[in-house]
Amino acid sequence: MRIPTATYRIQFQSVFKFEAAKNILDYLADLGISDLYASPIFKATPGSTHGYDVVDPTQLNPELGTAEDFEALVSEIKNHDMGWVQDIVPNHMAYHSQNAWLMDVLENGIDSDFSGYFDIEWEHTYEDIKGRILAPMMGNFYGEALHNGEIQLNYEESELSVNYYALKLPVRIESYGRFISQNLGQVAREIGKRHPDFLKLLGILHLIKSVPYETKGKERYGQIAFVKVLLWELYNQNPEIKDFVDSNIKLFNGEKGNPESFNLLDSLLQEQFYRLSFWKVGAEEINYRRFFTVNELISMRVQELKVFHKTHDLVGQLVEQGKVTGLRIDHIDGLYDPTEYLKRLREKTGDVYITVEKILELKEELPKVWPIQGTSGYDFLNYVNGLFCKTESEKHFTDIYSQLNSAQTNYEQLFFDKKNLIVEKNLAGDVDNLAQILKRIAGQSRLGIDFTMNGLKRTLSEVLCLFPVYRTYVNGDGLSEDDRIYIEEAIEEARGRIPLLLNELNFIERLLLLDWQQGLTEEQKGLRLHFIMRFQQLTGPLMAKGIEDTLFYVYNRHLALNEVGGNPGKFGVTIDEFHQANQKESAAWPHKMNATATHDTKRGEDVRARLNVLSEIPDEWEKQVITWIHLNRSKKNEVRGRAVPVPNDEYFFYQTLVGSYPFDESENASFIGRIKDYMLKSVREAKLHTAWLRPDSAYEEEFLAFVERVLEPSDSNEFMKEFLPFQKWVAGYGIFNSLSQVLLKYTAPGVPDTYQGTEFWDLSMVDPDNRRPVDYQQRISCLQEIKQKLQTDSLKLIEELLSNQEDGRIKLFLTYRALQARKENLTVFQKGDYLPLNVTGTFKDHIVAFARRHGETTAIAIAPRFLTSLIEPGALPLGESVWQDTRIELPQGMPKSWTDTISLQAFSEDGIVSIGKALQHFPVALLKS
Numbered sequence: 001m002r003i004p005t006a007t008y009r010i011q012f013q014s015v016f017k018f019e020a021a022k023n024i025l026d027y028l029a030d031l032g033i034s035d036l037y038a039s040p041i042f043k044a045t046p047g048s049t050h051g052y053d054v055v056d057p058t059q060l061n062p063e064l065g066t067a068e069d070f071e072a073l074v075s076e077i078k079n080h081d082m083g084w085v086q087d088i089v090p091n092h093m094a095y096h097s098q099n100a101w102l103m104d105v106l107e108n109g110i111d112s113d114f115s116g117y118f119d120i121e122w123e124h125t126y127e128d129i130k131g132r133i134l135a136p137m138m139g140n141f142y143g144e145a146l147h148n149g150e151i152q153l154n155y156e157e158s159e160l161s162v163n164y165y166a167l168k169l170p171v172r173i174e175s176y177g178r179f180i181s182q183n184l185g186q187v188a189r190e191i192g193k194r195h196p197d198f199l200k201l202l203g204i205l206h207l208i209k210s211v212p213y214e215t216k217g218k219e220r221y222g223q224i225a226f227v228k229v230l231l232w233e234l235y236n237q238n239p240e241i242k243d244f245v246d247s248n249i250k251l252f253n254g255e256k257g258n259p260e261s262f263n264l265l266d267s268l269l270q271e272q273f274y275r276l277s278f279w280k281v282g283a284e285e286i287n288y289r290r291f292f293t294v295n296e297l298i299s300m301r302v303q304e305l306k307v308f309h310k311t312h313d314l315v316g317q318l319v320e321q322g323k324v325t326g327l328r329i330d331h332i333d334g335l336y337d338p339t340e341y342l343k344r345l346r347e348k349t350g351d352v353y354i355t356v357e358k359i360l361e362l363k364e365e366l367p368k369v370w371p372i373q374g375t376s377g378y379d380f381l382n383y384v385n386g387l388f389c390k391t392e393s394e395k396h397f398t399d400i401y402s403q404l405n406s407a408q409t410n411y412e413q414l415f416f417d418k419k420n421l422i423v424e425k426n427l428a429g430d431v432d433n434l435a436q437i438l439k440r441i442a443g444q445s446r447l448g449i450d451f452t453m454n455g456l457k458r459t460l461s462e463v464l465c466l467f468p469v470y471r472t473y474v475n476g477d478g479l480s481e482d483d484r485i486y487i488e489e490a491i492e493e494a495r496g497r498i499p500l501l502l503n504e505l506n507f508i509e510r511l512l513l514l515d516w517q518q519g520l521t522e523e524q525k526g527l528r529l530h531f532i533m534r535f536q537q538l539t540g541p542l543m544a545k546g547i548e549d550t551l552f553y554v555y556n557r558h559l560a561l562n563e564v565g566g567n568p569g570k571f572g573v574t575i576d577e578f579h580q581a582n583q584k585e586s587a588a589w590p591h592k593m594n595a596t597a598t599h600d601t602k603r604g605e606d607v608r609a610r611l612n613v614l615s616e617i618p619d620e621w622e623k624q625v626i627t628w629i630h631l632n633r634s635k636k637n638e639v640r641g642r643a644v645p646v647p648n649d650e651y652f653f654y655q656t657l658v659g660s661y662p663f664d665e666s667e668n669a670s671f672i673g674r675i676k677d678y679m680l681k682s683v684r685e686a687k688l689h690t691a692w693l694r695p696d697s698a699y700e701e702e703f704l705a706f707v708e709r710v711l712e713p714s715d716s717n718e719f720m721k722e723f724l725p726f727q728k729w730v731a732g733y734g735i736f737n738s739l740s741q742v743l744l745k746y747t748a749p750g751v752p753d754t755y756q757g758t759e760f761w762d763l764s765m766v767d768p769d770n771r772r773p774v775d776y777q778q779r780i781s782c783l784q785e786i787k788q789k790l791q792t793d794s795l796k797l798i799e800e801l802l803s804n805q806e807d808g809r810i811k812l813f814l815t816y817r818a819l820q821a822r823k824e825n826l827t828v829f830q831k832g833d834y835l836p837l838n839v840t841g842t843f844k845d846h847i848v849a850f851a852r853r854h855g856e857t858t859a860i861a862i863a864p865r866f867l868t869s870l871i872e873p874g875a876l877p878l879g880e881s882v883w884q885d886t887r888i889e890l891p892q893g894m895p896k897s898w899t900d901t902i903s904l905q906a907f908s909e910d911g912i913v914s915i916g917k918a919l920q921h922f923p924v925a926l927l928k929s
Contacts (some may be wrong), residue, residue, distance in 0.1 A: 116307065145278075169276075315327070589829070
């Protein structure tokens with residue numbers, strides 16, 4: 001198996017294609033990157049900027065280049081002896097007109113060859129979607145859209161289609177009969193009943209009537225194709241028939257202002273295998289599984305072998321051909337049976353590097369039976385981030401937040417409340433579908449037959465909201481002890497909340513724990529297991545939408561902690577906790593990914609590094625915020641008697657400003673536009689004063705106007721005069737946090753991943769802001785300059801970089817030096833032991849230090865933190881005058897002579913490492929024996 005030395009994540013899109021990636025391979029190789037880590041490259045919806053909305057996993061995305069462009073990139077990667085880690089999306093595809101498999105289902109219903117590919121409940125209890133698929137894609141109610149002429153019938157390229165703006169859906173073949181029969185007598189009168197073309201029309205009608213009853217499979221498809229070709233030929237060859245079809249199209253499309261004129265189109269739409277609806281309907285009535293709450297992403301039944309093989313055919317070929325050497329699995333928790341899926345994937349792809357996108361809660365462990373190398377790095381991200389949050393400041397920060405925000409600030413209660421909000425609003429239809437299965441199971445038992453639908457749904461909702469992890473992994477092989485604990489924990493807490501529903505709770509608990517009554521038929525056992533699998537598929541989206549996409553925009557005590565996979569209720573991580581996590585991962589998952597920024601993160605890695613500085617200075621932070629609130633009070637306007645923004649949103653805004661304000665003030669104009677976009681997204685995600693489902697334009701417009709007034713670049717702006725000096729102060733210390741974070745990522749157990757462009761300062765906000773174009777020419781020229789100057793005078797180069805920290809080259813320099821050290825001592829970092837080191841002296845709590853040791857080689861990483869109490873603003877954390885008696889007590893048998901691979905300076909000490917000596921030239925050190 002090829003284990004990457006270090007990966008570099010690329011977000012492919014139409015403005016960054018295969019050729020663009022090929023052009024930066026020299027740079028990546030020089031930097032020390034061993035493997036390109038690619039966002040999905042399979043055919044996606046037109047203009048996709050992320051690639052997760054796949055329409056065809058059996059084709060490369062033509063927007064990224066030609067097949068020749070792809071082969072040229074692969075060839076160049078091999079020339080550099082690099083690998084390719086490919087992100088794949090097994091959970092879902094785009095609900096889009098270019099998704100040929102789905103369009104086939106929409107045209108042919110359950111008889112489609114692809115009807116089993118998508119996760120659709122064909123036998124739904126609601127009659128209007130029974131045997132049909134909901135299509136919640138319209139921006140208006142169905143009746144209004146119809147009467148406004150927004151839904152149109154069209155005939156082109158041999159097919160009838162239903163069009164709603166860019167959405168184009170097929171028409172079932174039976175409806176062609178309804179369409180052709182309309183005004184058919186007119187054609188007979190014009191060309192005669194015995195005209196060969198009229199007789200062909202009659203023949204088409206006869207064929208259409210026989211399709212549903214007399215043909216199946218290939219014969220059915222052949223007959224449908226023949227009908228379409230024949231009609232298209234008549235349309236193009238006979239002017240009278242062309243006029244007949246065109247006039248029918250006009251007739252069916254009605255006349256705006258005359259509702260009755262749309263009756264024909266309405267009748268035709270009612271007989272389709274889909275039901276067009278207002279997009280908000282999908283939140284409460286849905287009969288297909290989605291990715292989270294995104295109507296436009298329909299989930300796959302990848303648990304079916306034919307679906308698995310079809311959707312993994314191309315990526316399997318790429319692996320077999322050696323073009324792809326690793327895989328990253330998106331949203332593993334969305335799958336019906338992740339354990340079975342990963343075993344199949346391993347069997348299909350062989351000895352290839354595999355990681356999964358998996359959110360682990362505190363102290364939760366990855367299932368040991370999974371045949372993979374580990375997670376894609378969110379867990380590491382939150383541990384390393386938490387190191388720079390000063391735990392001792394928790395009470396002060398809680399007090400500040402409570403003082404400024406009159407709303408609910410109890411994290412545990414908000415955790416439940418926000419998941420409950422999603423259950424009631426965004427996932428109501430999904431919960432209802434799950435409750436329907438539960439009701440059927442209850443009806444099969446004398447203990448459950450009297451349970452009402454209302455009682456079961458209430459109980460189920462409570463358990464879902466209290467579930468402590470993203471999901472469990474119970475399947476036909478049983479359940480693990482960890483899964484048992486999570487299930488029992490949720491049920492036990494629910495007992496205290498809904499004491500009148502104990503019988504229902506006990507019933508659900510027995511189901512989830514596989515404690516079923518004797519004498520069940522295989523069908524009954526299958527239904528119970530199906531309920532468990534569906535339950536597990538729902539807990540993940542609920543956690544993601546309730547916590548990451550709601551609570552993290554509501555609970556704003558310290559935004560640095562509101563990160564994907566994080567727990568803002570835990571204020572920081574101790575050094576011991578960090579070491580324990582690394583030791584555990586080193587033993588169990590030594591080759592998992594280590595990330596500090598991804599396409600999913602809520603804010604850039606250097607934004608978090610800045611914000612963590614605030615945890616060191618709670619008094620000054622409180623003073624600043626109160627001053628800003630006072631200065632900006634006059635810039636607020638009222639909406640319905642309430643000043644906008646409300647205090648919680650204003651506090652979110654100020655933290656965001658401190659964290660993301662650019663080093664270069666000339667970027668202020670573009671920054672204002674970016675932060676306005678981010679604030680709009682944040683208040684909608686919070687779902688308190690506005691929301692995606694129910695936008696409050698008045699609140700949103702006033703908030704954005706407030707942002708503009710606050711950031712107005714004028715001499716009379718008192719806020720900016722107060723804000724900028726403080727922000728620069730915080731940003732200066734944030735640089736040192738960032739450098740420490742970089743070092744820890746590249747030296748801790750695991751494969752370090754660099755998200756595109758973050759080798760310079762990463763002050764981005766959530767997507768799509770973090771997918772902005774990267775200036776690679778700047779990075780290429782800077783790296784070349786760094787390499788040249790290193791060869792002549794490394795200390796002079798470091799001095800220059802420290803004098804110009806804000807330009808980002810210092811981060812690129814450290815990334816380069818750490819990656820070179822990793823590449824030159826790969827065995828130490830891939831196989832070496834992880835040894836926490838004992839730091840003593842006055843500032844022992846300000847140093848994170850550990851050793852990686854393999855054979856005769858030892859590397860020691862030294863990363864400072866909490867520097868606001870050690871150095872004045874603008875000073876450097878270097879030398880013994882700063883670190884005084886702080887030192888590392890080395891274990892017996894450690895070498896005496898060391899070289900810092902960052903500054904390239906050597907020194908010797910017996911049994912200790914003086915921090916002042918180790919950090920004499922650069923703010924972090926990576927010592928090698």
